[in-house]
Amino acid sequence: MNQPPASIDAIAEALQAQAYLPSRELATAAFLALRLSRPLLLEGAPGTGKTAIAAALAAALQRPLIRLQCYEGLDLAAAAYEWNYARQMLEIRLAQAAEHQRTADELFARRFLIERPLLQALTTQPAPVLLIDELDRADAPFEAFLLEFLADYQITIPELGTITATAPPLVILTSNRSREIHDAVKRRCLYHWLDFPDAARELAIVRARLPQIDQRLAGQVVAFVQGLRQLDLYKLPGLAETLDWSRALVELNAVSLDPATVQSTLGVLLKYQDDIARVQGSEAARLLAEMREVVRA
Numbered sequence: 001m002n003q004p005p006a007s008i009d010a011i012a013e014a015l016q017a018q019a020y021l022p023s024r025e026l027a028t029a030a031f032l033a034l035r036l037s038r039p040l041l042l043e044g045a046p047g048t049g050k051t052a053i054a055a056a057l058a059a060a061l062q063r064p065l066i067r068l069q070c071y072e073g074l075d076l077a078a079a080a081y082e083w084n085y086a087r088q089m090l091e092i093r094l095a096q097a098a099e100h101q102r103t104a105d106e107l108f109a110r111r112f113l114i115e116r117p118l119l120q121a122l123t124t125q126p127a128p129v130l131l132i133d134e135l136d137r138a139d140a141p142f143e144a145f146l147l148e149f150l151a152d153y154q155i156t157i158p159e160l161g162t163i164t165a166t167a168p169p170l171v172i173l174t175s176n177r178s179r180e181i182h183d184a185v186k187r188r189c190l191y192h193w194l195d196f197p198d199a200a201r202e203l204a205i206v207r208a209r210l211p212q213i214d215q216r217l218a219g220q221v222v223a224f225v226q227g228l229r230q231l232d233l234y235k236l237p238g239l240a241e242t243l244d245w246s247r248a249l250v251e252l253n254a255v256s257l258d259p260a261t262v263q264s265t266l267g268v269l270l271k272y273q274d275d276i277a278r279v280q281g282s283e284a285a286r287l288l289a290e291m292r293e294v295v296r297a
Contacts, residue, residue, distance in 0.1 A: 004034045004061070011060075019208045020049070020056035021201060029192040030057060039150050039171035041186060044194030047238015050174040054131035057170065064128040066169075068117035070138035076145050080118040080155055088112055108159035118149055119163065127167040135185075136175040143182045150188040197239060199226050199294075205239065210246050216295075220257045221246050223291040225269070231283075233275045241269050259285060 005011035011034070012027040022030070030053070033040040042050040058065035068079055076082075088107050115123065121130040135143070149155055150171065154164040173189060175181055197205065203222045206213065225242045237245075245268045254261055262284050270276045279287070 005031065007031070014060035015053070015056050016208070018056040018059045019205075020053060021205050021208060022053070023197075023201065026053070026192055026194065029190055033172075033190050034170060036190070037153075037168045039173060039189040041173045041175065041181065041189040041191050042194055043175045043177055043181075043191070045196065045236065045238055046176050047240035048194040048196060049239055050172075050194055051131065051133055054129055054133075054172040054174075057172070058129040061129065061170070063126055063170070064124055065131065066117050066121050066124065066128045067131045067133060070132065070134045070136075070142075072137060072139060074138045074142055078116060079142070079145065080116050080149075081157060082114050082116070083108065083159075084112045084114050110160065113157070113160065118146075119155055121169040121171070122153060122155060122163055122165040124169075125166070127165065127169045130169045130171045132171065132173040134176060135173050135181060136178045140179070140182065143185050147184055147188065150185065196229055196236070199223065202226070202239065202242060206242060206246050209243055210250065213246055213250055214255050217249060217255055217257070218246065219295050220291055221249065223294040224257060224262070224287055226294075227287040227290050228269065228279065231278070233270070233278065234272045235270070235275060237269045245269050257288060257291065259288065262288065 005014055008024070008027050008031045011031045012022055012024070015022050015027065015030070029040055032038070042053070044050055054067075055065055057063075091107065091112075113119075117130065121128055132146075152164070153168040154162050156162045173181075173185075196202075199222055202225070203218060206218045206222060207215070210218070221242065225237055225245070229236050245265065248265055248268045249257075249261070252261070252265070263280060266276050266279060266284075270279065
C-alpha cells in the first residue's frame with residue numbers, strides 16, 4: 001500500500017490484514033494522523049496494543065519502522081544525532097600529517113554525523129513510521145527536544161543547520177502514564193486512549209493471532225481474563241498477557257481450563273506474587289465458575 005488509505009474503513013482493513021484489530025475510534029485516530037500529518041499520542045495501560053499498532057501500520061503501509069525506546073537519562077545524542085568525534089580526530093591527524101589545516105566547516109560536514117532514530121525518521125525514504133515508545137519513562141526535560149521535531153518535522157543542528165523531512169514520517173508516541181506528558185507535547189499531537197478490549201473484540205484478536213487455538217478454549221481464556229480485570233489487582237493483565245497465556249495453553253495442549261491448569265500457569269497472566277496469591281485457590285475457582293456461565297450463555 002504505497003498511498004495512505006482513502007478511508008477509515010480502508011485503514012481498519014489494512015490493520016486487520018496484519019492481525020491487528022483496531023476499534024473504530026483507534027482506526028479513526030490513525031486515519032487522521034496520516035491525512036493531517038500529525039503525530040499520534042497513545043496512552044493506556046501496559047499491554048493494550050499501543051506499541052503493536054506502530055509495527056502493524058508500518059507493515060500495512062509498506063514503510064520502514066524506526067523505534068526510539070525511551071528510558072531515564074535519554075538525551076539528544078542517543079535520540080537524534082551525535083558527531084563522530086573519533087572520525088573527526090582521525091581526519092585532523094591525517095590533515096596534520098599532510099600539512100593541511102582542516103576548517104570547522106570541513107570537520108562538521110554531514111559525513112561525520114551519526115544519525116539516531118529522530119534524525120533517521122527525517123532522512124529515510126520512503127517516509128517511515130517512527131515509534132517513540134514509553135515517552136513517560138524519559139525525563140521530563142527530554143520532551144523539550146521533541147517540540148521542534150513534532151511541530152515541523154525538523155531538527156536544528158547548530159554546526160550544520162536545519163534538517164527537514166521531505167515527506168513527514170508517521171509518528172506514534174506511547175505512554176503508560178507513569179507520569180503526565182507535558183501539555184506542549186500533547187498540543188502537537190492527536191490523542192487516543194487505549195483501554196482493555198471488550199470480550200468480543202478480545203476473542204476476535206485471540207483468534208486472529210492464534211488461528212490454531214481451540215475455539216472453545218479461546219472463549220474460556222477471554223472470559224477468565226475479563227473476570228480477572230474486575231478484581232482489585234496491582235497489575236491487571238493486558239491483551240499481551242491474554243495472547244501469551246493463550247500461546248502457553250496451546251503449547252501445553254490444553255483443550256479447556258481447569259483448576260490445575262490455571263494454578264500452574266497463573267505466572268503467565270499475573271506478574272506480581274501478591275496478585276497470584278490473591279487469585280489462587282477459591283478466587284480462581286469462582287472465576288472458573290463464572291467463566292463457564294459466560295461461555296454457556
